[in-house]
Amino acid sequence: MFANKKHFTSAIVGALIALSIIALVLSLVRIEDVTLPPTVKYGMVFDAGSSHTSLFVYEWDSDKENDTGVVSQNLSCDVQGQGISSYANDPPKAGDSLRECLDKAMKVVPAGKQRDVPAYLGATAGMRLLREQNSSAADQVLAEVTKTMQEYPMAFKGAQILTGEEEGAYGWITINYLLESFTKYSPKAHAWVRPEAANIFGALDLGGASTQISFMPENSVMNWNETSKFTLYGYSYNIYTHSYLCYGQNEMLKRLAKELIVESSSSTQVDHPCYPKDYNETISLSSFRTSPCTNQSDPRLILGDRNVTLEGRGNASGCLAAIKKLFNFSACGQRQDCTFDSVYQPPVRGQFIAFSAFYYNFKFLNLTKGQSLATVRETIEHFCARSWENVQNPERLPKYCANANYILTLLLDAYKFNETSWNNIFFQMKAGSADVGWTLGYMLNLTNMIPAEPPARVKGHIPSLWAAAITFIILTLALGLAALLLLLWV
Missing domain, CATH: 1.10.287 (Helix Hairpins)
Known part of the structure; x- marks a missing residue:
């Protein structure tokens, strides 16, 4: 026992x-x-620009929503036709123009998730100009856009006109988010870490009606009217951002044409130094009345309905000189913290991503591979000297000489980049699989996917x-x- x-x-x-x-x-x-399987969420943003509208659909794992919100771009769709501001006289067409891209979006978002998809429309400089010129027409265009988007099974959050500074700041957020400048995951440490502050990029955006510059200055005394403050992942960022309305490339071309006509001794035939030799374009003076950028009264020019023919001369130096006259550099005197028109700007600092029209113009000229400033100048000068028969294309080619010289003037004379800092500008339109622009930053902000507090433990896993x-x-x-x-x- x-x-x-x-x-x-x-x-x-x-x-x-x-x-x-x-x-x-x-x-x-x-x-x-x-590990629990993550739930994929979606969001969509319309970029209603001055010359065209694009739709972007984003997706992310819901388990990352309050940490880093690791977002990828699922769809990019270009809306047919002009920007929504062009429908001021027929607002319903503004809403109808979005349907094709909305239909495509509904095909990439699973039916069971569509009603939870936050959807936004942000309008930029084209609508800012329309609001200046005819606020009721701008309201009607936004109302028609809203009406159309509300017909679709999604969580429509509103259509609004962004300020220029918002557009610049959201572009800055997009770039630094995509390039992991705010925070990145360290597999070794099993934690989110903050990269060096030197890795923060500046943003250079050039649209059809406005241009924006946004960057983090180096311990300079800030003009608080030009500053945006953010607290992202537990760190504070004070960025300088400024938007120049009427300095987008399309409005610049209109202003340039008007100035050349004003200064010409002929009332019907005017030399255009930026257009290729043997290229002619006939415009009506009444077209200047369609934009607040060129509709201002000018005693030197009586705006009638007569036609004027612009005759190309292919003169690179003459083109550059004519473009510089569009800027009031003398208003700054000898101040180095000033761009033009007495606008304050601290010295540029760090690396910059130049996107939108900055990229597209230089891409056409094959100047997006880090070429030196001397090479850039030489390439632009040679292109401007070509005759029309050598560059024929009815769409954009007549404009590239003017656009390229305008970019040089804006970056060098206005923003004050130089031979050395030029090498810190990178012309690109994508970071990873996503397009660079303001839309992603806009959505991240409105969905609170970039928290003010530092990221907590990586989600996607539950306690055992x-x-x-x-x-x-x-x-x-x-x-x-x-x-x-x-x-x-x-």
Whole structure:
């Protein structure tokens, strides 16, 4: 009897030891070991620019929503036709123009998720100009756009006109988010870390009606009217951002044509130094009345309905000189913290991403591969000297000489980049798989996907509830066996 009791006790003790070892192992299981499948979420943003509208559909894992919101671009769709501001005289067409891209979006977003998709429309400089010229027409265009978007099964959040500074700031957020300048995951540390501050990029955006510059100055005294403040991932950022309305490339071309006509001795035929030799374009003076940028009264020019023919001369130096006259550089005097028109700007600092029309113009000229400023100037000069028969294309080619010289003037004379800092400008339209622009930053901000607080533990994993439960059961069994052993001895 005693021997049996001894063997039974030994068995109980062995079981207790085994159960204790199992419980110890389970208690050491990392919380990442048990993973829940993530739920994919979607968001969409219309970029309603001055010359065209584009739709972007983004997706991300819901388990990252309040940490880094690792977002990828699912769809990019260009809306047919001009920007929505061009429908001021027929607002319903503004809404109808969006349908084709909305239909495409509905095909990439699963039906069961569509009603939860936050959808936004942000209008930029084209609508800012229309609001200046005819606020009721701008309101009607936005109302028709809203009406159309509300017909689709999605969580429509509104259509609004962004300020120029918002456009610039959201572009800055997009760039630094995509390039992981704010925070990035370190597999070695199993944590989100903040890269060096030197990795923060500036943003250069050139549209049809406005242009924006945004960057983080170096400990300079800021003009707070030109500053945007952000707290992202627990760190504060004060960025300088300024938007120049009427300095987008399309409005610049209109202003240039008007200035050339004003200064010409002929009332019907005017030399255009930026257009290719043998290229002619006939415009009506009444076209200047369609934009606030060229509709200002000018005693040198009576705006009638007469036609004027612009005759190309292919003169690169003459083109550059004519473009510089569009800027009031003398208003800054000798101040280095000033661009033009007495606008304050601290010295440019760090690396910049130049996108939108900056990129598209230089891409056409094959100047997006880090060429030196001397090479850029030489390439532009050679292109401007070509005759029309050598560059024929009815769409954009007549404009590239003017656009390229305008970019040089804006970057060098206005923003004050130089031979050295020029090498810090990167012309690109994508970062990873996503387009660079303001739309992603806009959505990230409105969906609160970039928190003010530092990222917590990486989500996507849950605590090992099963391990904890099993450990609890084993410990309970161990205690039960110990109690049984105690009773047997009594």
